[in-house]
Amino acid sequence: MIPQSSSLGSETHDLPSIASPQQHSNASARVASPILTPPVLPQNGFFINDEASELDWIFQDVRGEYLDAVGVPADCMLPDPMDFGLLGLDPQRQCLNAQEPAASYQLTGDPQESWLLDRPISASQPLDLPELGSKNVQLIAGSYVQLERITDSDRAKMQRSIMHFLERPIWTPVSLVTFPSKEKLDLCIDLFFAKFHLVISFIHRPTFNPTAVSEVLVLAIASIGARFTYLDGAAAFANAMAELARRLLLSMGQKDTRVTRSESYMTAQLLLGIYGYSSGDKSWFNYSEASRCSLVRTAKHAGLFQDQPRTAASSGDSTETRWMAWVAAERRRRLGWAIYEFDASVSFLHNERPAFSTGDMALSLPCDVARWEAHSAHSWKALCPWTQPDGELVKFRTAARSLFDASLAESVQLSDGQHLYIVVVTLARFLWSIKELQVSPLMDVVPENWPLIEHKGNLLDKLDQYLVSPYTARASETDRNIQCVAGRALIIHTSHLYGSSDLMDWLPAMLRSSGSNQAAKERMMRWGSEDRQRLRKVVYHSAQILAICRDFPFNNPYEATYVFHAGAALWCAVTMLEAPILESATNEDATSLFLDKNAAEGEADYSKVMQWIREDGNFNVGLYGVPVLGSRVSRLQVLEETVRVLQNLRVWDLSKAYANVLRQLIRSEGANPQI
Numbered sequence: 027m028i029p030q031s032s033s034l035g036s037e038t039h040d041l042p043s044i045a046s047p048q049q050h051s052n053a054s055a056r057v058a059s060p061i062l063t064p065p066v067l068p069q070n071g072f073f074i075n076d077e078a079s080e081l082d083w084i085f086q087d088v089r090g091e092y093l094d095a096v097g098v099p100a101d102c103m104l105p106d107p108m109d110f111g112l113l114g115l116d117p118q119r120q121c122l123n124a125q126e127p128a129a130s131y132q133l134t135g136d137p138q139e140s141w142l143l144d145r146p147i148s149a150s151q152p153l154d155l156p157e158l159g160s161k162n163v164q165l166i167a168g169s170y171v172q173l174e175r176i177t178d179s180d181r182a183k184m185q186r187s188i189m190h191f192l193e194r195p196i197w198t199p200v201s202l203v204t205f206p207s208k209e210k211l212d213l214c215i216d217l218f219f220a221k222f223h224l225v226i227s228f229i230h231r232p233t234f235n236p237t238a239v240s241e242v243l244v245l246a247i248a249s250i251g252a253r254f255t256y257l258d259g260a261a262a263f264a265n266a267m268a269e270l271a272r273r274l275l276l277s278m279g280q281k282d283t284r285v286t287r288s289e290s291y292m293t294a295q296l297l298l299g300i301y302g303y304s305s306g307d308k309s310w311f312n313y314s315e316a317s318r319c320s321l322v323r324t325a326k327h328a329g330l331f332q333d334q335p336r337t338a339a340s341s342g343d344s345t346e347t348r349w350m351a352w353v354a355a356e357r358r359r360r361l362g363w364a365i366y367e368f369d370a371s372v373s374f375l376h377n378e379r380p381a382f383s384t385g386d387m388a389l390s391l392p393c394d395v396a397r398w399e400a401h402s403a404h405s406w407k408a409l410c411p412w413t414q415p416d417g418e419l420v421k422f423r424t425a426a427r428s429l430f431d432a433s434l435a436e437s438v439q440l441s442d443g444q445h446l447y448i449v450v451v452t453l454a455r456f457l458w459s460i461k462e463l464q465v466s467p468l469m470d471v472v473p474e475n476w477p478l479i480e481h482k483g484n485l486l487d488k489l490d491q492y493l494v495s496p497y498t499a500r501a502s503e504t505d506r507n508i509q510c511v512a513g514r515a516l517i518i519h520t521s522h523l524y525g526s527s528d529l530m531d532w533l534p535a536m537l538r539s540s541g542s543n544q545a546a547k548e549r550m551m552r553w554g555s556e557d558r559q560r561l562r563k564v565v566y567h568s569a570q571i572l573a574i575c576r577d578f579p580f581n582n583p584y585e586a587t588y589v590f591h592a593g594a595a596l597w598c599a600v601t602m603l604e605a606p607i608l609e610s611a612t613n614e615d616a617t618s619l620f621l622d623k624n625a626a627e628g629e630a631d632y633s634k635v636m637q638w639i640r641e642d643g644n645f646n647v648g649l650y651g652v653p654v655l656g657s658r659v660s661r662l663q664v665l666e667e668t669v670r671v672l673q674n675l676r677v678w679d680l681s682k683a684y685a686n687v688l689r690q691l692i693r694s695e696g697a698n699p700q701i
Contacts, residue, residue, distance in 0.1 A: 084683045197273060206263075211248055218251035221581065225447045225510050226392065228364040229293065230357050232401050233350070240290035242278065245271035246297040253677050254581070261679055265310070268301050272313065287328040289361065295321050296365055303372060304583035306679025315378070322369050322381040330362040332388045333419070349403035360392050363448065370455040375520070375587045377530055379462065380455060384426075390419035391445050395506070420445070426452060429488055443510040450492050450514050454521045457485045461524060465531065486525050489518045496578045497624035512578045515570075516588045522567040523595050526560055527553060530591070537594055537687060540694040554602030561599055562639045566621050568596035569649045573622035576650070576671045586672060586681035593668025593688065600664055603647075603656045622649040665692045 206214070219231050229247075236244050249267035252260050275295060279286045286292070295317060302314030325331065334355060343351075366382060366389075373380040392398070400406035420438060428438035429449065440446055460478050463469065469476075496512040503511065524530050532553070535546035554561050571592035575585050619638055625631035638645050647655045651667035654660060665688050672688070675681040 084687050200270065200273075206248075211244075213255060214248040214251035215244070216251070217254040218247045221254040222250050223506065223509060223580065224364070224367075224582075225513055226360060226364050226367055226444055227395070227398065228296070228357065228360040230353050230398070232399065233353055240288075240294070242271050242274040243290045243294045243297075245274065246294040246301070250297060250301055261306075264301075265305060265307060268298055268305070268310070271298055286324050289358070292321065292325060292328070292330070292365070293361060295324075296361070296368060299368060299372075300583050303376075304586070304678040304680045306681075306683045314372075315376075318369055318372060319381040321365060325362065325365050326382070326386055330358065330365065331382075331386050333390050334358065344403075345407050346403045349406050352406070356393055356398060359389055360398075362389050363392055367448070367451055370451045371584060374451075374454050374458050374517075374524070375584055375591070377458075377534070380458075384452065384455070387422050390421055391425060391442075391448065394442055395444065422448075425449065429453070430484075443507055443514075446492055447510060447514055450489060450517050453485050453489050454517050454524070457482060457489075457521055457524055460485070461528075461530075465528070482525050486522060489521050493518045495624060495626065496574060498626060508578065509580045509582070512574055512580065513582065515574055516585075519567040519571045519574075520588055520591060523564060523591060526564050527556070529553065529564065529595060529598075533591075533594055533598060536598065537691065540691050542694070550598055551602065554599070558642065559639060561602060562642070564595055565599045565603065565647075565655065566635065566639055568592040568599065569621035572596070572649070572668065572671055573624075575675070579675060581675070581677040583678055583680075586675050586678060586684050589668060589671050589675070589681075590684040590688075593664060593671075596668075597661055597664045597691070600655055600660050616644045616646045619645045619647050620649055621647060621655075662692060662695050665695065 215236055219229075219234075236247075245267055249264045249271060252264040252267060257263075271294060275291065275298070278291065299314045299317050299321060302310035302317075305311070366387060369380050369382045372378065394409075397406055397409045400409055420440075424434065425438055425440060425445065426449070428434035428440070440449060460481050463476070464478055469478075493515055494511050496508050496515060499508050499511040528549075532546045532549045535543045536550060539546070541547070569592075571588050575589045575592075579585060617634065619631070619634055621635060623631060625635065634645070637643060638647060646653075649655070649667075651670065652660050652663040655664075669685045669688050669692075672681040672685040
């Protein structure tokens with residue numbers, strides 16, 4: 027579908043100035059059924075709610091040999107209410123638009139999903155079909171509608187089908203002859219913690235004990251860690267281990283639905299979801315998309331997106347006891363945030379509707395990394411604020427409103443890298459929601475004049491305030507902080523692609539057809555002519571994404587998707603930059619300008635880039651591997667450079683699938699250079 031947007035007008039906004047953002051928190055909470063800690067804590071608890079355009083086509087050349095077709099069905103999508111009052115409108119309009127989320131009215135009680143229902147039937151019970159009426163009942167002759175009657179052979183066929191499909195094992199037998207040795211398992215687990223770094227960590231490494239947690243969680247961790255071993259057959263082994271974990275999850279959930287609310291189950295499901303999107307396997311990709319919705323729904327019903335009541339520590343509790351209680355509460359909070367970030371990132375990057383409503387998020391922001399990663403109870407205690415050991419909790423809703431509400435901005439100072447990352451992910455998610463509203467079939471006929479373009483502009487401007495160049499950060503930050511800064515920058519630059527009208531809606535159609543989709547091609551040309559400044563901004567942000575992923579690769583599961591989007595958007599934009607640039611491309615008086623060069627605000631090169639975006643001008647514009655954007659060979663050079671960057675992202679096979687799509691486009695370009 028190619029959504030209309032020509033009536034939306036120009037969406038050009040000022041370019042970001044690369045500057046540092048403005049300048050936390052935690053609580054001691056009751057032990058929340060920990061699963062990831064040593065045997066000091068109970069091991070198999072459950073979370074109880076104490077308050078109430080698919081991209082799988084990119085795998086066209088990839089064969090999934092390890093997976094069966096069994097997956098978890100997607101649950102109903104949750105609504106995504108927009109709080110337009112946050113986006114800079116006048117107070118009167120805020121009152122008309124803003125409303126309290128349902129999460130504000132939830133009370134303590136039973137788990138949400140069962141308050142209307144009887145207790146579930148145990149999966150271990152045999153399924154005996156009850157008799158419908160007595161054998162001697164007289165049925166009414168005739169029928170209301172004239173349909174073919176069921177015959178005895180039809181009835182027998184139904185019975186045979188039931189017995190055939192339900193009594194036959196779902197999966198073929200599993201061979202564990204080559205199951206890895208304990209040394210190899212230890213290596214995979216070790217590499218998981220050493221190499222797999224997400225901005226929001228949700229497994230507490232100092233207290234994690236692989237011998238005391240659920241086997242399915244160990245399998246999920248080992249499958250990801252195996253990707254970092256670079257041993258022969260690592261990818262195939264990782265896929266097979268992940269498949270074993272997936273089958274265990276399905277079997278466990280079928281035997282007892284309550285286990286789906288356990289911490290180990292949801293943690294393993296989250297890890298496998300991340301794995302599936304990045305594995306490069308079509309079956310795994312589709313499984314992850316289905317399980318994402320299931321995971322969000324289960325976590326919501328388990329109360330994972332609500333803060334637990336805080337209980338005061340007893341004066342007789344030892345430091346070790348207080349630490350373990352704090353770890354359990356913080357780990358629970360971080361798992362909720364990790365699921366939120368997973369859903370928001372995937373929906374944003376893959377242009378899919380989120381499964382989670384931000385109105386349901388009632389968690390406080392996670393604590394600082396230093397306390398979370400403290401190696402012992404006493405090192406944790408030393409990092410706790412003396413005046414307020416539990417920290418000052420910052421609610422998500424308060425933090426989000428502080429971005430636009432001046433009365434809250436001074437009292438809520440966000441400086442922690444995790445908090446800034448959550449803020450950026452949330453703003454990007456809001457941007458996607460506005461894009462979704464713009465393609466509504468009623469958007470151009472409803473009587474209300476919704477200022478959606480103004481909202482997008484406000485969101486993009488706010489996002490730009492949190493943009494820090496990783497080139498600047500590397501001079502004074504640790505690798506962990508640089509990774510956080512780079513991840514934030516990638517989201518912000520990609521947000522500008524999503525904020526460029528309907529670019530990210532027609533772009534997949536162009537790629538799927540290797541540039542031959544006529545309707546998408548026509549829309550592309552109209553899009554390029556509507557706003558030339560917007561076109562140049564897309565070129566700039568795409569070049570920045572390629573530069574960051576080329577110079578700061580951290581083997582993040584989402585890096586390949588950023589590169590793919592940037593390279594594809596740049597390929598389209600170069601097509602439309604071609605005509606005006608050709609006139610000056612060989613002009614010796616033109617100034618050479620490299621859009622992916624590190625240039626801080628105030629430097630001459632940065633000012634030239636801003637001038638080119640605003641006014642065009644006499645510039646020879648290029649980037650690494652593409653000397654002159656707009657030349658006849660630049661389209662091919664853009665694709666080739668994007669493939670080179672993808673080839674260096676070797677841990678996750680999704681990069682190979684993206685590279686295959688671009689290689690096919692390169693072949694199409696070579697055969698038919700005129701698009």
